[in-house]
Amino acid sequence: MIKLLATGDLHLGRSSTAISAGGVLPTREVWNLMVDYAIRHQADAILLSGDIIDRENRFFEAVGALLDGFDKLQEAGIAVFMVSGNHDFDVLPSIITEKHSGMIHLLGQNGAWEEKSFERNNTAISFVGWSFPTQHVFDSPLSDLADKPLNAANIRIGLLHGDLFAASHYAPLNISDLRRKGVQFWLLGHIHKPFQNVEQGVEIHYPGSPQALSPKEKDTHGPLWLEISQSGEIRIRHLALSPVRYEDLRIDVSETENEHGVRSLLLNTLEDRTKEIRAEEMMPQQLVFDLHVSGSYAEPDAILSIFGQNLQDFDRNLDGMAVRIRKAHVHVTPAIGDISELAKQASPVGLLADYILKLEQNSDAPEVVALSKAWLKQYEQLSTQSAYQPLRQEGRDRSPVENHKELGKDYLLDTAYRLLGEMLQQTREN
Ligand SMILES: [Mn+2]
Incomplete structure (x- = not known):
């Protein structure tokens, strides 16, 4: 069996936004968590599908964290296979040093597909990848990929950064091309929301950003864990390793009698959800809620004034997990009794x-x-x-x-x- 930890869009150098007061959580946090996880669970390789280093932000911060991780992985005998994306097409080649050669592989430099075979524990596979040669790529790189693997008997894993959802200038892709390339498992990068398309013989995965970067990236984020058996069976698990979790929390005030009731409903809902998340296998360090308050209430203005207070002052810490409310969307209608009765009035x-x-x-x-x-x-x-x-x-x-x-x-x-x-x-x- 071969065990792989796979992700893309690390954007090292960036930090998650809108977390607890004064807190900063750079994405090197999730990179460190991934390296530790790979070592602890004896992964054979880590796969990275581009935008590993963020273009806009602190190259030196990113590179230090990346190299520290490479050192640890090399020491543990864990290989790295990666491709570059539109953010790191120019910087990624420069961080592959001689020290790491043989263990750390940047596939498909200069926009030319490259395939390498990989064998562990009597299981043989190959990685095929293509790296962004420039910031913008207008045509699908898939037309240049041979549809036969190096060795037809082996499982072929594809690494590629590109856009499956729009005719964008970041390597536009389409599903039918991905299907026809003799690749059993595609690890894609660029889209931060996890996505998968699973069919007989070919699986297409965007693992999404492993660390949620902003409140736009809601719910669980993290890398994929792959186990490939000798017979070529692939098992996949999404690991909720992201140290930050952004969630929507819905509250319906229709059944509450007064403002006291509204406040305790809010606190109970918060506590229940927080405890559920704390009980999960992988607990985030930062939990950020957007509230959505709805329902009908005698005086909607009273609801607006409760949730119009400074919500960001809420600061709860539950066994090392910081809980925060970022904002509330209030959409409460006045309680007006039986509307069909009212409609009869002249x-x-x-x-x-x-x-x-x-x-x-x-x-x-x-x-x-x-x-x-x-x-x-x-x-x-x-x-x-x-x-x-x-x-x-x-x-x-x-x-x-x-x-x-x-x-x-x-x-x-x-x-x-x-x-x-x-x-x-x-x-x-x-
Ligand atoms: Mn990208």
Whole structure:
């Protein structure tokens, strides 16, 4: 059997953002954890699929951590196979020193595919890889890869950095090309969210960034652990080694009676989730929550004022795990009782309740259609303003019109509920 620890997108030199007050957690933390794990579990090799060193940040910090790890791995007889990505195409070749030659391999330099066989414990495999020669690569490198492995009897593992999801200038890839190259296991890099496509005979994996770098990288992150049997069977496990975990936490306040109830619901939900994570096999050092508060409540403003306080002052430490709240999204509607009863009233309240019902049922009543159209028109005018041009160029606003319609419905409902709540409150006060 051959045991491998595999990841990409380490971005050494960068640190995870938005963690506990004053805390900084550089990604060399997860690199050190990986090296220790590989040694402790007697891995045969570590595989790295590019963007190992971050382009923008402190090369020297990155290189020190990387070389320290290489030393330890070499001493333990663990090989390293890697390829470069768009962040480290120029610096990765310079860190392979003579000292590490024979154990540390940068495959496919200068954009030429390279294959090396690897044998341990009577199991023979080969690694085939291609490295970014420049920062931008506009065509798929796969067209240059021979579809026959060095030795047809062996399992062929592919290492490649590229983009499977967009026609980008970072080596655009597609699944059908990946399928046709005699590779049983593809280790890809570039996409930070873990992804896998598993089929008979070929597995495609983006392990994702092993250390979650920002609140955009939610849930478990970590490298893959591969075991390849003599008969060529591949077993894979995702290890939650990331020292940072960002999570969404949902709280529905509908069943609470008062503000005291809301606060204790919040604390109980936090404690329950925190304990669950603490009980996992690999506990993060930093746990960062984004709260999503929803439901209906008599006075939504009271909820807003609870969660509008300085949430970042919350600082809990549970057996070495720091717990933090980054922000809260509050989407609470006024509790308004039975809306279909209200809709029967011959009053402004009744009219508004009737409109809400129709909107919720996606009715094609003329008043609903007219309002939705008006919203969409305003929204599109707003989103084509020149101030938002840079966002569009980065491709952050490519959502189809269908999504805009859904968004419009949410906005209209939110406003209508708010208005209805206020109208009812005024009626009560009068
Ligand atoms: Mn990349």
